[in-house]
Amino acid sequence: MAVPPISSVSDIQNTQQMSNNLGQDDFIKLFMSQLKAQDPLEPVNNQDFLAQMAQFSLLESSRMTNEELARVRQIVDSTQGVGLMGKFAEVPSGSGTVLGEVVSVGFTSAGTVVSLKAKDNNGEEFYINDLPLTSLSRVFSGE
Incomplete structure (x- = not known):
């Protein structure tokens, strides 16, 4: 008698959250659209521009951290399984x-x-x- 595996609720919720978040490519597209559509007589303020670049940098850093944590989790799970x-x-x-x-x-x-x-x-x-x-x-x- 085999017991079928089922997904945990947290796995399903994490997948839904990831699909609802904007990705790096989406951020770049929005940023470029904003630059193209700006009024040439009133360009984007330097402070606003720097703030957006900082957000972009933070987004990239967060994405890389999530990838590394996923790899660490795989290693921990496999070590636990072998144990x-x-x-x-x-x-x-x-x-x-x-x-x-x-x-x-x-x-x-x-x-x-x-x-x-x-x-x-x-x-x-x-x-x-x-x-x-x-x-x-x-x-x-x-x-």
Whole structure:
């Protein structure tokens, strides 16, 4: 019996927030349109121009920081996943929880996933594959 992975609410909200924000290219287009449409008799004030350039610089810095943090998060997730090898983990299921041994770790574009080897009520082994780390409710060092 496989437990299907589900996205967390925060992942969905982060994706929606990112699509609602203006990007670097959008900022440049707006800035260039403003420069083209300005009145030649009353050009943009130097202070306003510098403030906009500072905003552009801040936007670029923020974008680069977010990219670096995403890479750091991938490294932390993969290290955490490898550290779970051989340990026992609990996963919620429709009828309660399933306890199984972490037997493999995988790395996907969505993040780190693990596979559990568990036993049903009859003692038969089965595998639950591609579980995101966020779906594990508890981790044990022994059974």
